[in-house]
Amino acid sequence: MPSPEEELAEIRQVLRRLQAREAALMLEVDRALPPQPPLRVGWPIRRLGAAELH
Numbered sequence: 726m727p728s729p730e731e732e733l734a735e736i737r738q739v740l741r742r743l744q745a746r747e748a749a750l751m752l753e754v755d756r757a758l759p760p761q762p763p764l765r766v767g768w769p770i771r772r773l774g775a776a777e778l779h
Contacts, residue, residue, distance in 0.1 A: 727735070
């Protein structure tokens with residue numbers, strides 16, 4: 726059975742791999758989505774979420 730320090734090191738390694746994979750997938754998704762028009766000045770904050778969905 727690994728010591729708590731060894732287990733923590735293993736978990737951190739897994740997290741680093743997952744974060745790297747997440748970043749790579751986010752780039753893929755970003756490239757696959759059509760470009761978004763810039764937000765207009767003065768848009769209320771509540772509309773920001775709606776703008777991101779389109």
